[in-house]
Amino acid sequence: MAVLLSVTGFDPSRWWEALHNAAPERKIVVDPAAAGDEPIDYAVVWKQPPGLLATLPHLKAVFSLGAGVDHILADRDLPDVPIIRIVADDLKERMSEYVVWRVLDHFRRGRAYRQQQMQKIWHERMQPAAREITVGIMGLGVLGQDAAEKLRVMGFEVTGWSRREKTVEGVTTFAGNAGLPAFLESADILVVLLPLTADTRGIIDATLLAGLRRETPLGGPVLINAGRGALQDEAAILEALDSDRLMEASLDVFTVEPLPSDSRLWIHPKVFVTPHAAALSDPDALAPIVMRQIAAHERGEALNNLVDRSAGY
Amino acid sequence: MAVLLSVTGFDPSRWWEALHNAAPERKIVVDPAAAGDEPIDYAVVWKQPPGLLATLPHLKAVFSLGAGVDHILADRDLPDVPIIRIVADDLKERMSEYVVWRVLDHFRRGRAYRQQQMQKIWHERMQPAAREITVGIMGLGVLGQDAAEKLRVMGFEVTGWSRREKTVEGVTTFAGNAGLPAFLESADILVVLLPLTADTRGIIDATLLAGLRRETPLGGPVLINAGRGALQDEAAILEALDSDRLMEASLDVFTVEPLPSDSRLWIHPKVFVTPHAAALSDPDALAPIVMRQIAAHERGEALNNLVDRSAGY
Numbered sequence: 312m313a314v315l316l317s318v319t320g321f322d323p324s325r326w327w328e329a330l331h332n333a334a335p336e337r338k339i340v341v342d343p344a345a346a347g348d349e350p351i352d353y354a355v356v357w358k359q360p361p362g363l364l365a366t367l368p369h370l371k372a373v374f375s376l377g378a379g380v381d382h383i384l385a386d387r388d389l390p391d392v393p394i395i396r397i398v399a400d401d402l403k404e405r406m407s408e409y410v411v412w413r414v415l416d417h418f419r420r421g422r423a424y425r426q427q428q429m430q431k432i433w434h435e436r437m438q439p440a441a442r443e444i445t446v447g448i449m450g451l452g453v454l455g456q457d458a459a460e461k462l463r464v465m466g467f468e469v470t471g472w473s474r475r476e477k478t479v480e481g482v483t484t485f486a487g488n489a490g491l492p493a494f495l496e497s498a499d500i501l502v503v504l505l506p507l508t509a510d511t512r513g514i515i516d517a518t519l520l521a522g523l524r525r526e527t528p529l530g531g532p533v534l535i536n537a538g539r540g541a542l543q544d545e546a547a548i549l550e551a552l553d554s555d556r557l558m559e560a561s562l563d564v565f566t567v568e569p570l571p572s573d574s575r576l577w578i579h580p581k582v583f584v585t586p587h588a589a590a591l592s593d594p595d596a597l598a599p600i601v602m603r604q605i606a607a608h609e610r611g612e613a614l615n616n617l618v619d620r621s622a623g624y
Numbered sequence: 625m626a627v628l629l630s631v632t633g634f635d636p637s638r639w640w641e642a643l644h645n646a647a648p649e650r651k652i653v654v655d656p657a658a659a660g661d662e663p664i665d666y667a668v669v670w671k672q673p674p675g676l677l678a679t680l681p682h683l684k685a686v687f688s689l690g691a692g693v694d695h696i697l698a699d700r701d702l703p704d705v706p707i708i709r710i711v712a713d714d715l716k717e718r719m720s721e722y723v724v725w726r727v728l729d730h731f732r733r734g735r736a737y738r739q740q741q742m743q744k745i746w747h748e749r750m751q752p753a754a755r756e757i758t759v760g761i762m763g764l765g766v767l768g769q770d771a772a773e774k775l776r777v778m779g780f781e782v783t784g785w786s787r788r789e790k791t792v793e794g795v796t797t798f799a800g801n802a803g804l805p806a807f808l809e810s811a812d813i814l815v816v817l818l819p820l821t822a823d824t825r826g827i828i829d830a831t832l833l834a835g836l837r838r839e840t841p842l843g844g845p846v847l848i849n850a851g852r853g854a855l856q857d858e859a860a861i862l863e864a865l866d867s868d869r870l871m872e873a874s875l876d877v878f879t880v881e882p883l884p885s886d887s888r889l890w891i892h893p894k895v896f897v898t899p900h901a902a903a904l905s906d907p908d909a910l911a912p913i914v915m916r917q918i919a920a921h922e923r924g925e926a927l928n929n930l931v932d933r934s935a936g937y
Contacts, residue, residue: 401753404779408754411778412732415725424898425738431890433882433899440714440906441721464777465724466717569746577744585737586746593753 313338313346318357329594333602353605358382365390372614374601377592378402378454379539380618381507394618401596403457409537409589410458410502413561414446417500417533422559439528441466447498450505450538451477470497495522500533507539508623515543520551531558537589540564545576552581563589626651626659631670642907646915666918671695678703685927687914690905691715691767692852693931694820707931714909716770722850722902723771723815726874727759730813730846735872752841754779760811763818763851764790783810808835813846820852821936828856833864844871850902853877858889865894876902
């Protein structure tokens, strides 16, 4: 039995090594032909070449190297086998670091103080208390719930929105299209951690941005997107920033990655750009989780963290 | 009975209003002469003019408008009455926001990503996990302990140093001069929240900086000072930054405030300057605490949060 590691966009060698170290007895191949006579029972993938998985007759399950699975489901010839997302403390903690970091930087006026420093201006800015600020989180999965908990520890009010109704301790939740207007109205800082599905594609558009509170204790609403670039309409975000409808934005993901050098997001003074680095998938932390799940499945145990293909996440 | 509000460096009117609103029946004066025949039993001060308090024969207690009291004790003619520091959730929460914000910004490579954005460089930086980083906190009072707890929630290892031995849950603690070398060696990011006393004046000097770990998962140690400017030797900090002995620094306090425009700290690319804004003393949040303590004392109750004048904090 062999495991196929199939990625595009980066060098698979660190992942190969980590998977190998996690289970040295398994054959891990990056090219199906290298498996020889051994059947390929499992695939571990990031943006696998379309059609590749359909050529593996023995395939029992597909594992994603990240929290999202849209890169797997984009394959129109995807065989009908279970798809498993990675759920790992490491990934969750890194994402919450990014969210709390960006919320605090906007909330504590990092941009204004960096500008003042460049001009040698000693001036204390008006600073609301965290309890006066509501952070609204779109997407209440494992990542959204962990970020909510940490933001609450920091003193923020937290609201949340998800497609299906959810109950999260200490968080006022809203659900579905019907709940969206009231959710948007609740948020001074909007954090997007949604999966990319047919329902969520392009959801951060002019209409959504127009639904955010106009007056906030910080002077205007803030957008933070660490979900997927295809969730956002970048022209609408730029227009909202230019018209002061949005105060500032932190974007980690973009409709085209790497962000093209002619994108105005790179040079907009109100935008903070990171290169899809909010939550690095650390092979050493994540590979053992995948290999343990494969071993458990081989022993006949059920797979955890299965993706609902009809919902898209 | 009247209360004297005596501040220098800023307009006292917001404090006057907040104290008045908290106890409208009390006479609050900013000039002792305005009390007329009424004795001044209490003073609420920030850097009171030296000698002023000694002219008040009825004075029963002095309240500080901030967490520190060095600005009160600097008065050589200070009468021998109890001095009370403010202990308030609002102040503590604001300070912890600043500490977590600055730790995350250094840890998540804010400076590097801002530079990359200016150059339109799409490049994911090596990012250790929070559990690989130790934040060392100097000063384990109310502020240091709250910051420690929030940093632990974010996943960091936390160590602490104080003059006298302290036990703080989940924090490895060190004490006194004997404990300082091992403490410094433990820290990847050093956070200073010490009170300014005869013992701590100038403590952040070349010797202390040379005692920090040389190799850290971030590439070098980081200094964050939100205590008092007089704790730090600014020439030594600049020298440590120039020689790459220190990787970066966030400074909220300075030996001379406002920071003079010819200070190289303003323009050093590795330094983030804020104008003594880490924890704003919000009159509306703090005045009721002071006035409640005065009322309790008038009823014969003991005063809380008394300063130990011999220790200086």
